[in-house]
Amino acid sequence: MSARTPAPTGSQADHRSGFACFVGRPNAGKSTLTNALVGQKVAITSNRPQTTRHSVRGIVHRPEAQLVLVDTPGLHKPRTLLGERLNDVVRTTWAEVDVIGFCLPADQKTGPGDTFIARELAGIKKTPKVAIVTKTDLVDAKQLAAQLIAVDKLGRDLGIEWAEIVPVSAVDGTQVQLLADLLVPMLPEGPALYPEGDLTDEPELVMVAELIREAALEGVRDELPHSIAVVVEEMIPREGRPADKPLLDIHANLFIERPSQKGIIIGPKGARLKEVGTKSRHQIEALLGTPVFLDLHVKVAKDWQRDPKQLRRLGF
Numbered sequence: 411m412s413a414r415t416p417a418p419t420g421s422q423a424d425h426r427s428g429f430a431c432f433v434g435r436p437n438a439g440k441s442t443l444t445n446a447l448v449g450q451k452v453a454i455t456s457n458r459p460q461t462t463r464h465s466v467r468g469i470v471h472r473p474e475a476q477l478v479l480v481d482t483p484g485l486h487k488p489r490t491l492l493g494e495r496l497n498d499v500v501r502t503t504w505a506e507v508d509v510i511g512f513c514l515p516a517d518q519k520t521g522p523g524d525t526f527i528a529r530e531l532a533g534i535k536k537t538p539k540v541a542i543v544t545k546t547d548l549v550d551a552k553q554l555a556a557q558l559i560a561v562d563k564l565g566r567d568l569g570i571e572w573a574e575i576v577p578v579s580a581v582d583g584t585q586v587q588l589l590a591d592l593l594v595p596m597l598p599e600g601p602a603l604y605p606e607g608d609l610t611d612e613p614e615l616v617m618v619a620e621l622i623r624e625a626a627l628e629g630v631r632d633e634l635p636h637s638i639a640v641v642v643e644e645m646i647p648r649e650g651r652p653a654d655k656p657l658l659d660i661h662a663n664l665f666i667e668r669p670s671q672k673g674i675i676i677g678p679k680g681a682r683l684k685e686v687g688t689k690s691r692h693q694i695e696a697l698l699g700t701p702v703f704l705d706l707h708v709k710v711a712k713d714w715q716r717d718p719k720q721l722r723r724l725g726f
C-alpha cells in the first residue's frame with residue numbers, strides 16, 4: 411500500500427493476509443460495511459453523499475487470516491480540486507489491493523453512476539471483483555432478487571466476471587460474516603500485517619477530527635457538508651490531574667469556506683456548535699477511553715476546496 415506500509419508481525423502456515431477495498435458511488439454504504447466487518451467504528455458515516463475523504467483502513471482479525479479493509483471515497487464526477495484528489499485516491503487504491511468489493515445499494519436501481527465505476531473496474535483485469543448488494547434490510551425479497559439479476563447483468567454487459575455476488579445488510583448484520591468468509595480465500599498467503607487487536611492504522615488525531623466532522627455534518631444541508639473540514643491542533647493530557655482522574659485537552663478547528671456559513675455551524679447563541687462538541691466529545695471519550703475537554707473553534711478557510719495551499723494545510 412502507498413502510505414505507511416506496516417511491518418510483518420508474525421507468521422503462520424496457511425495464514426492469509428491482504429487488502430480489500432470497497433468501491434461504489436457515494437452513499438452506497440461502504441463506510442458502514444467497513445465498520446460492521448471490523449466490529450467497531452473506524453470510518454465515519456452520514457446520509458450526505460461523499461462523506462469519506464480518507465482511505466481509512468479497518469482490520470479484520472481471524473485465526474486464519476488478516477483482512478485489511480481500505481475505505482475509499484465515492485467515485486464521482488469532480489467539480490473541484492478536492493473532487494479530483496478524491497477520485498485519484500480511489501484509482502490508486504484499486505491498483506494496489508488484492509480484491510475489490512463493488513457496493514451497490516439494494517434499494518436503488520443500478521444507474522449511470524454504477525456503470526461509470528463498473529467500466530473502470532472492467533479495465534482492472536487481474537484483481538478479483540466481488541459485487542456486494544448493500545442495505546438489503548431496506549428491500550423485500552422480490553426487490554432484492556431483481557437487484558441481484560441487475561448486478562449480474564451489469565457485469566455481463568461490461569465483461570466483468572464477478573467472483574461472487576453477495577447481498578448484505580451492515581445495519582442488521584445479515585451476511586456480513588459470510589462476506590468476510592468469501593473475501594479471505596482471495597487474499598494471498600502471508601503473515602499478519604498488523605498487531606493483534608489493532609482495528610485501524612488511522613492516527614488518533616485523524617480519527618478524532620473525523621468524529622468531530624461527523625457530528626458537524628448532522629443536519630446541515632446543500633453545499634455546507636462539503637465545506638466542512640476539521641483539524642485537531644493538539645491533544646495533551648492536562649497537567650496536575652490526579653492519576654485516577656486524567657483529562658485530555660483537545661484543541662480542534664472546524665473550517666468552513668465562507669463567513670456566511672459561520673452562523674449555521676455555530677447556531678443561535680452557539681447552540682449548534684455546543685451540540686456538535688458534546689456529541690463528538692462522547693464519541694471521542696469512547697474511542698480513547700479517557701475523559702476529554704474539547705475546545706472547538708470555527709474558522710474560515712476561504713474556498714479551501716479549490717485552493718491547493720489550503721488543501722495541503724488541511725491534510726489533503
Ligand SMILES: Nc1nc2c(ncn2[C@@H]2O[C@H](COP(=O)(O)OP(=O)(O)OP(=O)(O)O)[C@@H](O)[C@H]2O)c(=O)[nH]1
Pocket residue numbers: 434435436437438439440441442443454455456457458459460461462482483484544545546547548578579580581582
Ligand atoms: N438501512 C441501511 N442503511 C445503511 C446500510 N449501510 C449504510 N446505510 C446508510 O446509508 C448511508 C450512507 O452510508 P455510508 O456508509 O456513509 O456510505 P459510503 O458509501 O461510505 O458514502 P461516501 O462516504 O459518501 O462514499 C448512511 O446513512 C448509512 O446509515 C444498511 O445496511 N442498511
